[in-house]
Amino acid sequence: MLLAIIANRIAMALLTLAGVAVVVFVLLRVVPGDPIAMMISPGAGPADIAALKAHYGLDAPLLTQFWIWITGVVTGDFGTSITLHLYVTEVLASRLPATVELAILALLVAVLLGGTIAVAGTLMRRTAGETVIDGLNSIMLAVPDFIWALALVLLFAVAIPVLPLSGRIDPELAEGFSTKFYLAESVLTGRFAVAGNIITHMAMPTVALALPLAAVIVRLLKQSLKEAMVQDYVLLARIKGFRELHLVLQEALRNAVGPTLALTGVQFTFLIGGTVIVERIFSYPGIGNLAIDAVINRDFPLIQGLVLLFGLIFILINIGVDFAVATLNPRLRHA
Amino acid sequence: MFNVTRRQAFAASGGLLSTLLLPQRFASAAVGSTLNIAYNVNLPSFDPDIGPSSVNPTIQAIYRSIFDQYIGQKPNLSFEPGLLTGWGWSDDKSKVWMDVRENVVWHDGSPFTPEDVVWSIQREGKADGGNPVAFIWAGIDNFKIDGKRITADVKQYDPVIFKWMAFLTGYVLPKAYYEKVGPEGFEKKPIGTGPYMVDAYEGNAYLRLKANPKYWGGKPPFETVVFKFVGDATSRVAEIESGSSDVTLEVPYEEFDRLKSKAGLKGVVTPISDIGMIFITNIEPMLDKNVRLAMCHAVDKETIIKRLLRGYGVAIDTLLAPEYAGFDPSIKVPYDPALAAKLLGASGFSKEKPVKFTIQTTRGFKPKDYEMIQAIVGMWRNVGIDANIETYEIAKHFELRMSHKLAPAAFYNWGNAIGDPTTSTGFAMFSKSPHSAWHSDDLDAKIGPLWGEKDEKKRIQGWTDVDRYIAEQGYVLPLLQYAQPILYKSDLKVTPNVSGALQPTLVSKA
Numbered sequence: 001m002l003l004a005i006i007a008n009r010i011a012m013a014l015l016t017l018a019g020v021a022v023v024v025f026v027l028l029r030v031v032p033g034d035p036i037a038m039m040i041s042p043g044a045g046p047a048d049i050a051a052l053k054a055h056y057g058l059d060a061p062l063l064t065q066f067w068i069w070i071t072g073v074v075t076g077d078f079g080t081s082i083t084l085h086l087y088v089t090e091v092l093a094s095r096l097p098a099t100v101e102l103a104i105l106a107l108l109v110a111v112l113l114g115g116t117i118a119v120a121g122t123l124m125r126r127t128a129g130e131t132v133i134d135g136l137n138s139i140m141l142a143v144p145d146f147i148w149a150l151a152l153v154l155l156f157a158v159a160i161p162v163l164p165l166s167g168r169i170d171p172e173l174a175e176g177f178s179t180k181f182y183l184a185e186s187v188l189t190g191r192f193a194v195a196g197n198i199i200t201h202m203a204m205p206t207v208a209l210a211l212p213l214a215a216v217i218v219r220l221l222k223q224s225l226k227e228a229m230v231q232d233y234v235l236l237a238r239i240k241g242f243r244e245l246h247l248v249l250q251e252a253l254r255n256a257v258g259p260t261l262a263l264t265g266v267q268f269t270f271l272i273g274g275t276v277i278v279e280r281i282f283s284y285p286g287i288g289n290l291a292i293d294a295v296i297n298r299d300f301p302l303i304q305g306l307v308l309l310f311g312l313i314f315i316l317i318n319i320g321v322d323f324a325v326a327t328l329n330p331r332l333r334h335a
Numbered sequence: 336m337f338n339v340t341r342r343q344a345f346a347a348s349g350g351l352l353s354t355l356l357l358p359q360r361f362a363s364a365a366v367g368s369t370l371n372i373a374y375n376v377n378l379p380s381f382d383p384d385i386g387p388s389s390v391n392p393t394i395q396a397i398y399r400s401i402f403d404q405y406i407g408q409k410p411n412l413s414f415e416p417g418l419l420t421g422w423g424w425s426d427d428k429s430k431v432w433m434d435v436r437e438n439v440v441w442h443d444g445s446p447f448t449p450e451d452v453v454w455s456i457q458r459e460g461k462a463d464g465g466n467p468v469a470f471i472w473a474g475i476d477n478f479k480i481d482g483k484r485i486t487a488d489v490k491q492y493d494p495v496i497f498k499w500m501a502f503l504t505g506y507v508l509p510k511a512y513y514e515k516v517g518p519e520g521f522e523k524k525p526i527g528t529g530p531y532m533v534d535a536y537e538g539n540a541y542l543r544l545k546a547n548p549k550y551w552g553g554k555p556p557f558e559t560v561v562f563k564f565v566g567d568a569t570s571r572v573a574e575i576e577s578g579s580s581d582v583t584l585e586v587p588y589e590e591f592d593r594l595k596s597k598a599g600l601k602g603v604v605t606p607i608s609d610i611g612m613i614f615i616t617n618i619e620p621m622l623d624k625n626v627r628l629a630m631c632h633a634v635d636k637e638t639i640i641k642r643l644l645r646g647y648g649v650a651i652d653t654l655l656a657p658e659y660a661g662f663d664p665s666i667k668v669p670y671d672p673a674l675a676a677k678l679l680g681a682s683g684f685s686k687e688k689p690v691k692f693t694i695q696t697t698r699g700f701k702p703k704d705y706e707m708i709q710a711i712v713g714m715w716r717n718v719g720i721d722a723n724i725e726t727y728e729i730a731k732h733f734e735l736r737m738s739h740k741l742a743p744a745a746f747y748n749w750g751n752a753i754g755d756p757t758t759s760t761g762f763a764m765f766s767k768s769p770h771s772a773w774h775s776d777d778l779d780a781k782i783g784p785l786w787g788e789k790d791e792k793k794r795i796q797g798w799t800d801v802d803r804y805i806a807e808q809g810y811v812l813p814l815l816q817y818a819q820p821i822l823y824k825s826d827l828k829v830t831p832n833v834s835g836a837l838q839p840t841l842v843s844k845a
Contacts, residue, residue, distance in 0.1 A: 033730025037737050039387040041468040041503065044769055048470045049737075051462040083379040083387050084538070085522050095538070153573045161577040165570060166373070166563050167540045174535060281567045285540035292566070293377055293539065297387055298730055 009322075013315045020311040021073065021304070025066050028300050034058070035082050035298040056082055058300075069304065078308075079301035083293070088305035092287065096309070097180035098168055099279070099286030103272050105183075105202055106209035110271070111264065113210060114217025121218065122225040122248050133218075140215035145274040149208035149281045156204060166283035169198050205282045209271050216267050217260055224256035231255075258328055265321025269314045368558035370827075370839055373574035373583035377539050377564040381525035382518070383506040384458065385465040390503045392609075392750045396836035397562060400544060402527035403507060405433070405452065405500035410832040410841060412608065412658050412754045414498070418452065418507050418528065422497050424489075428789050431475055431496070433485045439551045441509045442526035442533075449485050453478045454510035456487075471499045492787055494794055498753040530555040530840050539564055544839070556843040575600065575822045582823040584837050588645040588702065591820040600822055605831035606649050607819045608752045610656055611701065612763075613694070613711075613812035614736070614745045614772035620690050621743045625678040626720075627809030630744070631668045633675035633718045634711050640815055643703045643710060647818040653802040654763055656816040658833050659754040661798040666806050675718040689721035694744040695735075698726045701748050707814070708746050737769045745772065748817070752834035756798035761785070764805060773810045 036052050044052075053059040057068065072079060078088035121133040143151075157165040164170070169182055173194050179185050183202070186195040228234060229252050237251045275288035283289070287306060294302040374397075380388045383398040407417035421434035439447040458464060460472030474496055477488040499505055507528065513521050525533055530552060531544035542562040546555045563580060565571045572590045574580040576597070586594075595602025615621050615630070636650035655662040676685070684690040694712065698705040705726065712722045725742060727735075735741045751759045765782045766774035781801050788794035805811060821837060823829045830841040 032734050033728060034734060035387065037733035038730055039390055039467045040733075040737070040769060041390050044467065044470060045767070046769075048462070048467075049769065051469065052465070052467060055463050055465045081379075085380045085382055085386060085518060087519075091538075150569055153570060157573045157577045157579070161579070165573050165577060165579050166565050168537070171535055171537075171541050171543045171561050174537065279539075281570055283540055283563060283565045283567075283570065285537050289377075289539040289566075293379065296730075297379070299387075 009319055013312075013319070016315060017308060017311055021070060021308060022066075024304050024307040025069065028298075028303060029062060033298050035300060038298050069301075073308070078305040081294075081302040082299045083297045084299075084302065088301050091290070091302065092305055092309055094180055095285060095287045095290050098182075098284065099272070099275055099288060101181060101183045102202060102205055102209070102275060102279070102284065102286060103268070106206045106213070106271055107264075107268055109206055109210035110213035110217060114214035115221065117214070117218045118221035118225060119248055119253070121222045122229065122252070123244055125226060125229075137215050137218045140211050141219065143212070145208050145212050145271075146277040146281060148211050149205065149278050152204040152208055153281065163203050164201050165204075168201055168285055169194070170201075173197050201282075201284075205275075205278050205284055208278050208281075209274050212274075213264070213267050213271050217264055220263055221256060221260040224259055225252050228252035228256045258325060261328065262321060262325050265317055265324070268321075269317055272310070272313060272317075370557040370560045370582070370842055371580040372560065372562050372837065372839065372842075373565045373571045373580035374562045374837075375566065375568075375571065375583075375585040377566060378536075378542055378562070379538070381522050381533070381536075382508075384455070384504045384508065385518075387467070390467045392503070392752060392835060395503070395752070395834070396832075396838045397542065398506060399529065399836060399838050400531040400560065400840070401525065401529045401533060403439075403529050404502075404505045405507060406497060406505070408501040408752070408834065410830050410834075412752070412833050414501055417501065418447070419500070422500070428492055429489050431487050431489060433487075435483045435485060436551065437483055439528050440549050441512065441528055442547060443509075443512060444549075445509070445511065447507075447509075447528050449480045449483060451507055451510045452485060453480065455507045458508070459504055466504055468499070468504055471496060472504075492789065494786075494788065494791065495753065495755045495757050498755050502753045502758075531560055534559070552840075555840055557839060560839040578824075581827060582821065582829065582837070582842060584819060584821045586820055586822060588647050588820060591647075591822060592645060594822055599825050601825045601827075601829075602820060602822045603829060603831050604647050604818045604820045605833065606656065606658075606816045607833055607835040608656060608658065608754060609748055609750045609817045609819075609835060610651060610654065610759075611648075611704070611707070611746070611748050611814040611817060612654060613814065614741055614747055614763075615809070615811055616739070616741045616743050616745070616772045617774050618743055620692055623682050623690075624809060625682040626684070626690050629675040629678040629684075629718060630715065630720060631806075631809045631812050632671045632678070633714050633720065634812065634814070635670045635714060636814055637670070639707055639710050643706050644815075644818075647820065649816040649818070651813045651816050652806055654749065654759040654805075654811065654813050655756055655798075655802060656751075656754075659751065659756060659759065661756040661760075661795045661802070663799045663802065666799075666803050668806050668809075672714070672718050679719040684719045686717070686719045689716070689719045691721045691723070692743040693725050694722045694746065695725045695727055695732065695742045696746040697729050697732065700729050701817070704746060704748075736772060739772070739774070741772050744812070750835070752836070756795065756802070757786070760798055760802055760805070764801075764810065775810070778805070778808075778810060 036049060040049055069079060081088055081091055084091055117133060121130050124130045156163040177185055183195060183198045186198060234247055234251045237247055275286055276291055279286045279288035280292050291306050294306060376393045378394060378397050380386055383389055383402055388394050404417045405419045407415040409415055418436050419433045420436050424431055435449045435452055441447055456472050459466045460469050462469055474491040474493045475487040476490050479486050509526055512526055530547055530550045532547050534545045535543040544560040546558050565574055568586055571583045572586050575583040576594060591602055594600050615627055620626050640646060640648040640650060652668045653666050694708060696704055696708040708724055712724060715722055749763060762768045762770050764771055764773060764778060766779050781804060785794055785797045788797060819835050821829055826845050828843050828845045832841055
């Protein structure tokens with residue numbers, strides 16, 4: 001039964017990715033702007049333009065181009081980036097870890113922050129404290145991540161310059177890594193000064209990405225907690241004399257967390273989408289920043305690889321969330 | 336494989352916490368002989384001769400730090416010996432000669448040779464090699480090496496080939512090393528003969544360079560140079576304001592004015608070889624000369640520069656900036672709204688019955704581009720022109736221009752770091768160029784003979800005459816020469832470069 005579900009999910013994922021591949025390939029050729037037009041110089045004649053198109057394989061019929069690309073993708077060859085002159089798979093593999101570390105850290109911060117505020121809001125329900133929390137949360141929810149990013153830049157890089165503004169790590173320290181997971185590797189190998197440096201670089205982009213997600217978590221979790229707090233089992237625990245904090249954390253939270261977890265998973269995909277702008281603002285070398293350059297330069301192979309990668313990430317997150325929710329809620333396991 | 340015990344994990348968390356809580360001293364801040372530049376673009380590729388990056392003017396400052404060009408260029412755009420110490424034509428212009436600099440070594444210590452020069456030119460000239468300006472380099476062939484002198488036959492005479500040797504894709508690469516490591520290997524570990532050697536690189540983040548101790552031009556002023564790729568203008572402002580970077584460029588003029596007088600900072604603004612212009616396409620209603628000239632006379636460029644660009648820019652009436660060869664200050668298209676209204680009236684147009692067309696523009700690609708076009712459309716409205724603004728991405732502009740499908744009017748910026756009129760007026764106005772918008776036989780008849788003109792004085796005068804004719808006919812609307820703002824720490828000295836390339840060799844300690 002479980003194997004059938006897994007096989008079904010994998011088949012659906014492959015079908016989705018195939019659809020994404022077709023759509024992105026066609027869209028890139030339909031929307032205005034092609035890489036040759038971006039690079040031809042004054043004086044280039046039709047023969048020069050044709051030679052450049054041939055060099056980058058853009059002279060073949062559309063179907064042939066698609067066939068060459070898709071058969072390459074199946075064998076793990078996503079082509080060569082027009083602007084970077086490197087294999088797309090190699091580029092993605094070198095940039096993805098930076099975004100993964102940033103996204104996971106932002107998710108952790110969002111969950112911790114959102115969870116804490118939601119619990120605090122539940123404890124303070126029907127008081128002035130709850131109004132304050134709701135007000136602040138509305139602001140967190142209304143302000144998009146890139147505005148938070150700019151505000152943080154002004155606050156912690158200009159007004160009170162305590163955090164580094166750009167990059168993932170000080171260039172002097174970016175040596176001796178055997179993987180591209182700089183943060184994880186530096187912690188695991190005991191290079192704490194390096195890890196600290198990386199965290200200071202990640203602090204602002206992390207918070208900028210985390211705040212909107214934290215606000216979503218607060219809104220949903222607080223509502224779920226409020227509903228749970230009037231349930232019979234909470235009432236019973238209260239009669240038994242348990243303190244309010246115990247009621248929220250031990251009784252209500254476990255039952256209220258399901259919907260929040262599902263929504264957090266969906267919102268996490270938006271968070272990863274948000275890395276595009278936030279990474280740009282902080283010159284953070286992840287796939288988001290890479291995507292902007294790829295689009296500006298109309299680097300077709302790289303854009304196609306990036307879109308497929310984003311698609312794969314979203315699918316994996318959704319599958320992960322489904323399994324996590326099913327694990328936490330026994331009723332859904334057999335649904 | 337990492338094996339972590341509980342004790343190690345506890346120690347790790349303690350160590351990490353203490354690191355975070357201790358006061359930070361960011362290594363990236365300006366220290367000793369390190370120069371941190373908050374740069375406005377990313378470096379996608381290390382190959383300066385192939386692909387889109389090779390023709391991106393804003394990246395040239397980085398390429399010039401690592402590689403040398405055949406011929407050097409001073410900050411005022413004049414030329415100087417580079418890896419070639421001498422160059423020229425035979426009397427009948429059927430051959431070129433080049434003398435190669437001696438006692439130069441590549442960053443790996445191997446000697447630089449004339450073979451490197453020949454191989455580089457041949458590689459750049461291969462039609463299917465990926466060089467966007469291969470047609471320039473393919474103009475010479477049949478190379479012969481005699482000691483330090485190289486001679487070659489001229490297949491197609493191009494009077495500006497030596498100027499291109501100081502321009503886009505005019506870089507010498509190491510033949511033996513490149514053939515040994517291949518294109519991928521070169522991208523991962525590039526070497527040149529330039530003043531700085533690549534030490535570390537992380538795309539979209541930074542490039543760290545170390546001074547080349549054996550540089551033929553003398554020791555560079557800084558031991559280490561870090562280019563931080565900060566694409567966002569607000570972040571570049573924060574970089575320089577917070578002291579995280581020592582130099583930055585291309586910040587909004589408002590921020591420049593605010594920061595240039597701040598304690599510890601200085602600023603300089605220099606007109607560069609980049610102009611703003613409006614292409615006119617030879618379609619209705621632009622086929623009417625009165626309409627074209629009215630468009631030109633109705634625009635108050637000085638006011639636009641003063642109000643929108645805070646005075647940073649130079650009004651121009653031809654496609655040549657004052658620093659270019661062939662520039663003639665006597666060619667004027669004055670602001671004269673009364674004349675504009677009269678011209679339109681002669682064609683039956685007025686404020687009540689305006690001539691209508693679309694003008695295309697980018698928004699945010701260049702400083703205040705959209706706002707400038709808004710202002711121009713307002714000025715046009717006052718004389719009887721009703722233009723509808725259409726915004727597009729720069730990529731769409733390129734594609735439309737290449738297929739000759741631009742709107743009747745289209746805003747664009749044009750760079751020309753070698754300052755030769757062929758690379759401005761020539762390619763922007765000759766109908767055979769994929770970059771031109773106005774196509775007409777009368778203009779082609781005037782431009783055509785200049786491509787092969789072998790008398791340099793006559794050639795330059797010919798372009799000046801073409802510019803005068805274009806101004807009289809209103810075939811294009813030149814607007815302004817852009818000015819590049821640079822902010823830097825007050826203990827530094829920065830020599831602005833008219834080409835716009837902020838090279839680390841032009842920065843020194845004050």
